[in-house]
Amino acid sequence: MSLPWLTILFLLPLLGGLVVAILPNRQDGSAETAKRAALLVSLLTLVLAIVIAVRFQADGGYQFTEETMWIRLFGAHYALGVDGLGLSLVVLTAILTPVVILAGWNDGANGRFGERAFFAWLLILEALSLGVFMATDVFLFYVFFEATLIPVYFLVSGFGGPDRVKAALKFLIYSLAGGLIMLAGVVALYWQSAKITGTPTYLLSDLANIDFGTSVGRWMFVAFFIAFAIKAPMFPVHTWLPDTTEQATPGTSVMLVSVLDKIGTFGMIRFCLELFPEASRWATPVVVVLAIISILYGALMAIGSKDIMRLIAYTSVSHFGFIVMGIFVMNSQGLSGANLYMFNHGLSTAALFLVAGYLISRRGSALIASFGGVEKVAPILAGLFLVAGLSSLSLPGLAPFVSEMLVIAGSFVWSPWAAAFAIPAIVLAAIYILWMYQRVMTGEPGEGVIGMPDLNIREIAAVAPLFLLIVVLGFFPKPLQDVLNPSVDHTMSEVHLQDPPAKVGGEEVK
């Protein structure tokens, strides 16, 4: 009798969030108790996630699996399990949540619903995101996938900038539109699995063995892919992201970009590639072209951005382009790079968002033009901002570098042209990050910057783990790769199940 580890991992933040929501305020009206409780819950979740990661065997396929019939008529199961990819994202989520809570300690104060609600929604969001990464049943995945929208909606529209309600609505409509299109695909899975095997099933392990046939498989692929492309976000359905991050609090943006958007790329690997391998290969040229456009377009838009938060959002559009390209070039370098990138991008973007958030909250403005000379008054802030920026532009020695190189190598194997188009993005990345740094941090401190306090202990403590991980994984990515590579191999074998590649892929990446 083994413990249902993953269920506990899911329930802990969920129940914690509900408790935080009803904890009474202190007598002076502050929500300090609730905030501490939220931090405690998120730390406990992190500990549990680490325990699971330690007990995880790198090459053991899906582990900690649980499976119970949920809705017999639909073939839906309550089925949880993690493989290397799932585990890495589970751990990422568990790391980022306490970081966000600590970094956003005062972010909930000016919101519409009060501080407790902010932290309660954050924890509920964490629980649902964990559910998404752990689900091994398509129906359950879909339920979690859609359910995450509700906490994000209330986090964005309740806490943040003046146009947040509009931004949140845009986010919600985009996401739900994608989700409903995917619903058609999900229902079609039921229909096909019932037709082909006689019993409907949503279990990934069962579905992976079904050959849906060319045309049906391609339609279902399209339904899933559109939803994930909106989520990821890819050009041309990315426009909700800059608007949302511009208005949301930095913490919300971190949860959104570093965790939730990963669902898009995670879903592409788990569902598009593994369930519809033929259709994925069929769609590769289009997807790679879209990914290249995302890479370049995101980078150019970032250079042109006047708002720091919008700029970071566009860098993410560019980075997600890399991840998607890595996934769809269909070789082990690309996939392994994409898997790594998902984790590393989560860290570096979170660091960038949070430090930028510190900066913006001090100045009261997110416009690049309203800064200048910050490094003279707040050197620690400027230093961290620089490191976060450098990791975002994939400086060697920092974590994202390895992953970006692997993706480019993979795309080179697929087609030198694809790599040739993607490589200029490295230069563009240097421009957007360093130019932003120059305008914001260097020069003479202007009005509003003079007297800006440097980071306090809490703020440093909150982001310290991120920087530590970025540096450590930059020099020593092996533990992460050891966990991820077996799941890369698994994906590769699923994709090439019927049609072995001519010459690409299959090489071991060390």
Added chain:
Amino acid sequence: MNTIPTPQIDYFQVAPMLIVLGAAVIGVLAEAILPRRQRYLAQVAISFVGLLSALVMAVFVFKRLDPNSLSPKRGQVVAMGSLAIDGPTLFTWALVLIFGLLALMIFAERHLEGGVLAFAGQAAAMPGTEAEREASSRGLEHTEVFPLLLFAVGGMMMFPASTDMLALFVALEVFSLPLYLLCGLARRRRLLSQEAALKYFLLGAFSSAFFVYGISLVYGFAGSMSYAGIAQAVAGSSDSKVLLYGGLGLMVAGLLFKVGAVPFHNWTPDVYQGAPTAVTAFMAAGTKVAAFVALLRLMYVAFGAIHVNWAPMIWIVAILTMVIGSVVAVAQTDVKRLLAYSSVAHAGFILVGLLGIRALGEVGPQDADGVTAVLFYLTTYGFMTLAAFTIVTLVRDANGEATSMKHWAGLGKKSPLLAGVFAFLLLAMAGLPLTSGFTGKWVVFAAAMSAGAWPLVVVAVLISVVALVFYIRIIVVMFFADSEDNGVSVAIPSPLTSTVIMIGTAVTLALGLIPGPLLDLLSRVGVFIR
């Protein structure tokens, strides 16, 4: 000398219906005999006991059906071949009775209007006259609403069970007439209410006329009033089918009017808005259930053989209903009207499920069949719409219910609990996961897709995106619009109303999380006998 044979009635099988109608008659008698002061309590008690015992009886009859046997042919045709007591019928009865009980609770609410019912004190008094003022100052009440409710419930029970066109027509009128009357009985905004009643009555009478004419044409073709006879004639005949198609079209028009499908939906917003909200809630939940199951039975039992001929028509109606219901709803500024258009859109989704019905042989034991899908969707929709309309009765200003959307601005601040529950119900109507709306939508889509109607599902999915916009708009207004002090407040109701909201919300949540048991039950009982 010819003797008229005594009709053979299996009293046990139809007992639930007879109990309800009997209770209604007792209610009318009580109205005549009892002094005014005792009527309220007596009527509520009679209705409650009547509905509850009918429900218990329906469960007994259901047990006798032997739902555990796997043979698809269960139930029997009773009352001289005019009523079918089978799985779908009994499920519908139970559903209508439960909706009736919930409606009874909101009908009986007296806290909101300062100690009197929310129905006109004296319906005969002209609005704005001395007589009306006198009626209201004396605290008069029309307790006749309770027997009227029972009659409507009785008709709604007979309607889906009918396997004979005459019985069908009689049932239609039995449940429609009380509803016409109830619609005109609002205590506040009486002109609007009376207008709604008149509109509903005139259009309803029109549609009944179409319906009867359709019956006569079909009878002309088939030479039989019973569904079985029609089915036989339809399948066997090689004659010209002009009469049949003409008659079928007219009958379907009459039924589509009742469910509020485009292009017969125009009464819905006006009537839903004008009628007393308690009546609207009951109509939205009850009429839909009764009329849809009746439509299902008619189409599949009597006209199943020419399925390919009428299915395209339903396709078009389904698409139009979803599109127009959702698109027009976006422009609404009144909560009741918006919910009315939402009910039109939902009718479209249910029609999608109706197209998911396949011949018996094609359905595997584990399949989501159209009957299962439609019955499940009706259950989920009924509970959420009842709860949603009940919440509408609580948001009030000095003139009674404040249904204009701008009055709902900032409700999330004034009453987070109520606004939260309403938001949850709206999300359920929009079909978000973890609510019954999602499972309902899923099962309807799955049924339609399994029957090969995937283009319809794609359209339905795209329309759902449009539908989202207006549901979310209310949420935005409630939580994020700044409220000026407009005198709107949330009234504290008696436990009756709160219970209805609680039950509706709980069922919506439960069927979202664990729909399995109900779906299993439905997949076992969801076959019409012929």
